Amino acid sequence: MIFFKDNRAVQKFFHHPLVMPGLITLCFLYTCSIFAEFVAPYNYDNGNREISYQPPSKIHFIHNGKFSLQPFVYSYSFKFNSNYERIYIEDKSRPYSLSLFTKGDKVKLWHIIPIQRHLFGINDSSQKCRLYLFGADPVGRDLFSRIIYGSRVSLSVGLIGVFITSILGFLIGGISGYYGGKTDWLLMRFSECFMLVPSFFLMLALRSAFPIDISSTEVYLLIIVILSLIGWAGFARVIRGMVLSIGKRDFVTAAKALGATDLRIIIIHILPQTVSYAIVSITLSIPGYILGESMLSFIGLGIQDPQASWGNLLGVAMNVADIQYHPWILMPGVFILLSVMAFNFIGDGLRDALDPNR
């Protein structure tokens, strides 16, 4: 790869002030998402309707005036006020200490390895007291655990989607720019079709062909396909522009004279020249996929409940009254923001490092 040989670019990239924060955030988020079953203290569908919208557990260090180094939480109980709203109060009689590698829900890591110990949690097998870092959702499930599980969908959609998009974009852009003429004209007019309608409308129309209640795996694949279909056109057009100018250079003529096939020239000789631009563009387009998925799931056309994604978790907040009383349901949005921002940081760093004009 040209990218790694060029030491100056690598140095410039890491010295960019925003790159490190971006990389660290992403490493953290992706690690959590890969080991979701282990990191999340509860399984994604472990809920208790009795504790619907329990507020985030407060973490204490002082019990009955005595300080202990080990943090602990109290269990919560609720009663109804005069408006029949649940008021949660801490039951300060017994502290439940927080510790690492506690036994909790039996889950299978990556659907294969059965594990019972989780990264952290509280030792209470009855689960009467629960550690809800970000509070509970309407059916009393741990929002933190669900965010961790949801990151699997939200963070992978971007990577897979961008992969498909770039293959399509490289191929169509490459062919279009290399052959020029009628092929070029047709392909470009075709690609414009996808940019002709506002993308959200196109997303809805494409989604409409499939029933709402298909399984979550199918929805997941469908979302990726839809987002890639919408996304490739812009990328292909830029690649085409670059190929158009590269195709006139001497080394392409030389390759042609040596009898290389067109496809070989496009893939082996021309496209690698566009890589540095493509890396930047791809990185900066990942947030679009994360947002696209969360938009669809947010309005209920994407990932469906028990399964979690950041979008459908945030969907609960669609009801304004719910945000007012339970503001912690906005937390998934913070995660969307963090991941999008991290990709933007890295994309900017890449652009500054790879752009010879800067």
Place this chain on the structure above:
Amino acid sequence: MRDELIRRLLVSIPQLLLISFVTFLFIDLAPGDILAKYRFDPRISKETIQQIEQKYHFDKPILVQYGHWLVRLAHFDLGYSFSREANVTAVIVERLFNTFILALFSIIITWLIAIPLGIYAAVRQYSWGDRIMTAISYLGMSLPGFFIALILMYVIYISKDMPIISLLPIGGMISANYESLGFFGKIGDRAAHMVLPVTVLTITALAGLQRISRGNMLEELRKQYIVTARAKGLPENRIIYGHALRNAINPLITLFGFEFSTLLSGAALLEIIINWPGLGSLMLSAVRSQDTFLVMGSMLMGGGMLILGNFVSDILLIIVDPRVRKG
């Protein structure tokens, strides 16, 4: 340039038709249909349903159905919306206006704020003001519109005791007592309802535009003719506003069409969240109820608005930039 514009408009017609055909096909693929609710309604006889089917050719193959839709389209008839029980054209025109108002106001406000901020940041590059704006713009570019909307709704909700914010409505386009208000009351009511959506759309677009205008301005300020102007002793204000700014704005105008597209998409989701009766929320409900003609109409209108946006930006560019006019 004029020929080029006309050519582009003409090409967009078959493109729009292709997209409309794909949409038509996709809605037809989906299980169930819009007439299902009529079939289960005991008040509606089988004959009536058959009549409807015959009238709109639902009993024919998909290609024939699409052909008939095209013929009606040529007569400016977008068909009948079964879910709204009204003419599609009538439904859409009203919604289109609502969306257009939102988009228009937020575009104007965004440009009025973003460009001066961009110029300021470029002229005082690396000053504290520039740095703060850069930091904020990163946040602004990464904040999804629907999340901003939710946060703002929450903020309005919790600041009920504040003097002005408490007057802001959170959803919808008009209040329940709209009809009883006087003329100015009606205008005020509509304006108050627009504050939230326009703010959200402005925030989402602001950061990007500010960064681009800063970048363009910086690039212009580095060019030779600016050095010449300085050497001739022109006052700095004249250099910035008379020379650099005029050139820095041109690329922004081409962005206008693109801006319009993202704005329409963003507005669509926002409309759904805050119950704004616009094109986006119409599209969602049409898709949900498989109201083919309504979906098709909304798609066409969405596409039409985009084409119009691009067209307007092209014309603006011709007006502003003499190089484009001659080239």
